[in-house]
Amino acid sequence: MTLAIELNNVSTVYEGEKRPAIKDITLSIEEGETVYIVGPNAAGKTTLLETINGLLPVFKGYISVLGLDMRKHGRKIRCQIGYVPQDFMVDAGEPYRALDVVLMGRYGKVGVLGSPGREDKDKAIEAMKLLGIENLANRPVGKLSGGQQQKVMIARALAKDPRILLLDEPFSSLDPESRENLSELISRLSRERNVTVLVVTHDIQQIAGSCGRIIAMNNGRIVADGELMDVIEVVEKILPIGFWRKQR
Ligand SMILES: Nc1ncnc2c1ncn2[C@@H]1O[C@H](COP(=O)(O)OP(=O)(O)OP(=O)(O)O)[C@@H](O)[C@H]1O
Ligand SMILES: [Mg+2]
The missing domain is CATH 3.40.50.300 (P-loop containing nucleotide triphosphate hydrolases)
Incomplete structure (x- = not known):
């Protein structure tokens, strides 16, 4: 055990x-x-x-x-650890695309200043597919509904491969x-x-x-x-x- x-x-x-x-x-x-x-x-x-x-x-x-x-x-x-907090506020003017937010889950692996590679992008897309939101990849996250944003946050945690x-x-x-x-x-x-x-x-x-x-x-x-x-x-x-x- x-x-x-x-x-x-x-x-x-x-x-x-x-x-x-x-x-x-x-x-x-x-x-x-x-x-x-x-x-x-x-x-x-x-x-x-x-x-x-x-x-x-x-x-x-x-x-x-x-x-x-x-x-x-x-x-x-x-x-x-992949952590999805209870309350997260996304500004309606937030310019990041949903995919960018999910890619943040890879920061621990590539470093904040590193740029994500092919594998990181694949992991992010795979996580979005698991949540059924791959079609939202290019949408600004501030323009998504509350439930869609919640799925983006879960995908971000999963992209980390926790x-x-x-x-x-x-x-x-x-x-x-x-x-x-x-x-x-x-x-x-x-x-x-x-x-x-x-x-x-x-x-x-x-x-x-x-x-x-x-x-x-x-x-x-x-x-x-x-x-x-x-x-x-x-x-x-x-x-x-x-x-x-x-x-x-
Ligand atoms: N940042 C903080 N500073 C001081 N006290 C805090 C802080 N965050 C939470 N608390 C206190 O700690 C206790 C537990 O709060 P916690 O947020 O863990 O509860 P919870 O079970 O998650 O509740 P909820 O169902 O409302 O989310 C509460 O009495 C709360 O007031
Ligand atoms: Mg709580």
Whole structure:
């Protein structure tokens, strides 16, 4: 068994804050595993992803990603992670084409000042095809719809050829068919490429259909971890009454 992600007693406190946003998190995720993370607003889901991505360097405890110690190898670790943030604002006047944005996923490989080559372009186009957006390659990204922009950001993360994918509410702007396609794509990446995927979502239907591992967070802590039937009781308690039942 190879561990992709290991956290031991990890707490993260934001600068200027007294209370940690995530507290005493101990967690092991195997390579190739897909894990859905649920919980109410402010539970600490985004903070957990950003801590794993090494974006919040001040943390207590021990983090190892792909066998590397985060304190020593933060940069090396980030090269292996594709991260799609929860909120990204694209200016309507943004001149970059969608393909340029996806190519940014290759910066870690070619360097910011290097120019992408044939292979980088092929990887970017392949990632766009996986999301079904290759026809948008030459469109200015600021002129795309919210859902199209979300797909561009996911393609950018995939173009990196990551071993770990961190997706923060990737379904939020997607229509039902696109949600289904993305779920299918996540399973394929795990099955065919052994990619480890962490998905934060408020979409209960998505996780109900996944039959995989679910982590529930509340007040900065992990309050349940297991398959749907193991976590359902806790999830019903921490999410608004009736929310879960209505969705099922
Ligand atoms: N940059 C920051 N500085 C200070 N506190 C922060 C910062 N970002 C988040 N927090 C706090 O950390 C806690 C966890 O926030 P986080 O964004 O991780 O929640 P979340 O589970 O992702 O919520 P949501 O479902 O709303 O996205 C919250 O109490 C929030 O106010
Ligand atoms: Mg969040």
